[in-house]
Amino acid sequence: MTATNRLTATIRARNAARQGAFMPFLVLGDPSPGACLSLVDALVAAGADILEFGLPFSDPPADGPVIQAADTRALAAGVNTPDCFALLDEVKRRHDKPVALLVYANLIFQMGLDAFYARAAEAGVDGVLVADVPLEEAGPFAEAAAAHGVAHVGLATPVTPAERLARMGEVGGGYLYAVARLGTTGERTDVDPELARHLARFKAAVDLPVLSGFGISTPEHVLAVRRAGADGVIVGSALVRQVADHLDDPQAAAAAVGALARALAAAAHTPINPQD
Amino acid sequence: MRLDGRFGRFGGLYVSELLVPALTELEAAWLDAREDERFRAELDALLTRFAGRPTPLYRSPALSAHVGCTVYLKREDLLHGGAHKTNNTLGQGLLAKRMGKTELIAETGAGQHGVATAMIGALLGLKVKVFMGAKDVARQAPNVARMKLFGAELIPVEAGSRSLKDAINETMRYWTEAVERAFYVFGTAAGPHPYPSIVKDFQRIIGEEIEAQVRAETGRLPSAVVACVGGGSNAIGAFAPFIAQPGVRLLGVEPAGEGLDTGRHGAPLVCGRPGIVHGSLSYVLQDAHGQINEAHSISAGLDYPGVGPEHAHLRATGRAEYLAVTDTEALHAFRWLSQSEGIIPALESAHAVAALLAHGRSQFGPDDLVVVNLSGRGDKDLDHALAALEALA
Secondary structure, three states: OOOOOHHHHHHHHHHHOOOOEEEEEEEOOOOOHHHHHHHHHHHHHHOOOOEEEEOOOOOOOOOOHHHHHHHHHHHHOOOOHHHHHHHHHHHHHHOOOOEEEEEOHHHHHHHOHHHHHHHHHHOOEEEEEEOOOOHHHHHHHHHHHHHOOOEEOEEEOOOOOHHHHHHHHHHOOOOEEEEOOOOOOOOOOOOOOOHHHHHHHHHHHOOOOEEEEOOOOOHHHHHHHHHOOOOEEEEOHHHHHHHHHOOOOHHHHHHHHHHHHHHHHHHHHOOOOOOO | OOOOOEEOOEEOOOOOHHHHHHHHHHHHHHHHHHOOHHHHHHHHHHHHHOOOOOOOEEEOHHHHHHHOOEEEEEEHHHOOOOEOHHHHHHHHHHHHHHOOOOEEEEEEOOOHHHHHHHHHHHHHOOEEEEEEEHHHHHHOHHHHHHHHHOOOEEEEEOOOOOOHHHHHHHHHHHHHHHOOOEEEOOOOOOOOOOHHHHHHHHHHHHHHHHHHHHHHHHOOOOOEEEEEOOOOHHHHHHHHHHOOOOOOEEEEEEEEEOOHHHOOOOOHHHHOEEEEEOOEEEEEOEOOOOOEOOOOOOOHHHOOOOOOHHHHHHHHHOOEEEEEEEHHHHHHHHHHHHHHHOOOEOHHHHHHHHHHHHHHHHHOOOOOEEEEEEOEEOHHHHHHHHHHHHHHO
16 A cells, blocks of 8 residues: 555655655644635645644643644534544545544544544545554554555654564555654754654664654754655644634634745755755 | 453553553563562552551441441541552552652542652652642642642643543643653553553452451451442452452442433443543543543542443443442432441542442342442542532532
8 A cells, every 4th residue: 555655655756856745734623614624725825745634632642732722622613523524525625635634543433443434535535643543552443444545654753662663664554653752742942863863763664754743843843854864744733823823813824824834845845865 | 562451342552652662661560560579568568557558347337227238348548648549659659669760640630649649759759740630729729738748749730621531631741751750650440551450450459358358257258349430440459359259249339420311420331432532442421423521520539531441341241230329329428427437438439338328228138248448538528528518408
């Protein structure tokens, strides 16, 4: 699956031009279904290569306070899993972009694994990262995903040992989500100096493009993680914060998200050699 | 991981990949420690001399007369700290020291587990950070004061519903960043593997003492063991040695809150569905899509939308029976035991007493011997419970 997955192909195409892929993240339905679609339009216009979406969940311990607040807003707007898929249908109608999801296991479990991945595939989803499913529990999720041509995305961290990375390469597809540092999602002020070493470790162990996320919030961070060897970057909290900062004005929110995304995309797409 | 942490289909390890190394290290340390006689000896010495084990088994004349059988109370309310929580925090604290960790972190709802962790941190010379929902901080002032007196740092959690489940989320978050120095002292027999097994290991002393004390006094096994169930640690500890002895009925009592039909309760085993939250597959209070509902109980210690996965398995297999009693029934039992026996039970434990008051006579006969685990003392609940009782009158 890895060879033909749209996520892999999109990232590799950027890399072939010495560019990195830009994958922005939003919570589906935040702050409302309609406003969320305008934000997606802004991300695509700004140069997003892949769209990553979180499904709002009441208890998201892998996420920091900014994403949790977005989950809470979306849930308060009445957005639930079926609404999320309806939104994804609309995104698919509007944009021809690969889509990845970040989901907590219970949302998949309650819908039923097969039904969830079938619906995801129908809505144009190419990969799913289950936030609270590590390798030990990945089997049934990865199998159900594979049955519908959806990649089960693995998450590598600075403390993931080599043999685990290798198993992620076997179980997972699409790309490898590299956590730039320990902790939950959220903005940070610097980039871990050890990142280059870890990215090299990940790439040696797994034959998938490696996207770096967690704590990336500025074009400077984007350039730094690309120089460290990342094949692309994932930015979530910094963009979602723009949504939170403009709750009273949806147009201003879309403009702010678009402006930040444009700067991040430009940094991601700047041709550099990893050793620069 | 050497074990899969499953109880039948329940349990498991549903956490971010980021936490797997910490849980793997914890599992290894625990499996190693439980085979180490010196660890056991150190823990036993502290349980005896610091915490006051064994706790008494007391034959309750009033409950025996009311139910019409022999009823014993297992007096965990007399354990240092005022509840069974000390068994667990002492064990996990020693485990943390053995692993070379310098900081204990804990979630707390009512504050009992926070107090028990802060107390053990003071005893063992470990720094303690306690995460507590902002709503609970406001309504549990005495326990907040106790934690601070023990030298713990208290972190109010403003996210989500500002209660226990959010405190757990926040502690997991903090742990993700601080795994190298911090030991997460989990408060109940729930959460990701290996916590349900570790907490059961440290709480099974309750059941082992019950078995030995009942045998010594009567030469037989109890007919039934009754315990309240929030996350389920006192219950799994009291049940543990009897699970493989089918002649002993195991009764878990959940909080029915304002009534099971009102939706305002904390009874996932009686009313919930299987789901994945806080690291394991168990019964969960949730909506149709899998969003976790807030629990409700007059007892903050039972106010939790999930439950330990072994209870889920015991329910699914029918080995244990679970029922629920309301806030009102628990309050009446709280006053009844105080007035009839001179023992003020924790509101949590009052649920177990209430179940026996309501259903004991129909379930048991004169030859039966029932043990109720009185998991904690009720001093912490006085203001709250007396006000609530007054409102009922």
